[in-house]
Amino acid sequence: MATVSIFANFRINDSERFQRMKDSFFSFSDVTANEWVVNARGKYKLDALFFLHEQLGDKLKPFVMESKKGWFHDSRKMLSSLTGDYVLFWIEDHICQKKPGNINEIVEEMEYSGAAYLHYTFFDSSAIKLYSTLPMESGKRINTFVLDKPGHKTILKKKRHAMIIGAPSVSSYALFTRIIKANHPFFKRWPLQTPFDFEKGWRDTCWLPLHCALLREELFASIDTDQPGPGGAKCLQSRGQYPARMVRQQTNPAITSPVLCKLKSMIPIWIAHRINRFRKNKYNR
Numbered sequence: 001m002a003t004v005s006i007f008a009n010f011r012i013n014d015s016e017r018f019q020r021m022k023d024s025f026f027s028f029s030d031v032t033a034n035e036w037v038v039n040a041r042g043k044y045k046l047d048a049l050f051f052l053h054e055q056l057g058d059k060l061k062p063f064v065m066e067s068k069k070g071w072f073h074d075s076r077k078m079l080s081s082l083t084g085d086y087v088l089f090w091i092e093d094h095i096c097q098k099k100p101g102n103i104n105e106i107v108e109e110m111e112y113s114g115a116a117y118l119h120y121t122f123f124d125s126s127a128i129k130l131y132s133t134l135p136m137e138s139g140k141r142i143n144t145f146v147l148d149k150p151g152h153k154t155i156l157k158k159k160r161h162a163m164i165i166g167a168p169s170v171s172s173y174a175l176f177t178r179i180i181k182a183n184h185p186f187f188k189r190w191p192l193q194t195p196f197d198f199e200k201g202w203r204d205t206c207w208l209p210l211h212c213a214l215l216r217e218e219l220f221a222s223i224d225t226d227q228p229g230p231g232g233a234k235c236l237q238s239r240g241q242y243p244a245r246m247v248r249q250q251t252n253p254a255i256t257s258p259v260l261c262k263l264k265s266m267i268p269i270w271i272a273h274r275i276n277r278f279r280k281n282k283y284n285r
Contacts, residue, residue, distance in 0.1 A: 070192030
């Protein structure tokens with residue numbers, strides 16, 4: 001029987017974020033999980049961990065880290081606490097829309113099929129049709145396929161900038177730890193204190209081939225972020241299913257120091273891509 005661990009390394013910095021974290025937790029807290037490995041940062045970090053300990057007891061493996069070396073450095077210290085065959089990367093502002101047992105059924109199907117990656121939120125009704133040109137196996141709750149470089153190139157003709165790996169995911173322990181340990185990309189796209197470089201965009205084909213799974217119906221939904229494009233998921237606030245107590249701040253987390261931005265702008269993009277490809281053997285092991 002496939003087992004799952006819950007992983008989170010999030011910043012809970014205000015009362016609204018804390019409330020969303022609690023709402024998200026209660027939406028799938030009955031999932032059968034080996035442990036909840038959680039690092040909390042921000043003003044409400046202790047509130048978050050005390051709340052989770054009250055709910056989970058010994059199943060919670062708590063951390064309070066926010067080193068200057070960044071999110072990935074701290075996350076690597078959490079890996080030894082993960083014992084599941086699969087890891088659910090918990091994003092605290094997404095709410096489960098199904099019975100939590102569905103998650104365990106999905107993990108079982110992933111193990112049976114050999115799938116290593118599933119994006120569990122922003123359900124896109126057109127995704128199965130988009131990938132239908134690739135050989136695909138149909139299951140009860142998921143469809144599975146192998147995304148390789150030729151297949152990804154075909155997908156890009158239909159959907160520009162199709163992401164390869166997203167953060168809100170269920171992934172095999174091997175894939176999850178590989179991403180956390182990898183120094184990819186070499187030239188960071190986001191500040192060190194954020195988790196955004198966990199995600200692999202359409203150019204990051206060094207992570208292919210990848211055995212993927214697609215949801216057949218919605219599992220989680222975002223509280224306040226709509227997915228653009230036809231078939232894209234509407235957030236719970238847009239559906240009128242979650243109170244809009246706070247408007248999302250339109251900030252750009254990619255902004256870093258002026259010196260770093262200038263250095264990046266001086267490097268031709270093709271050189272940066274070649275350096276990243278040169279380093280791919282290290283994180284493909």
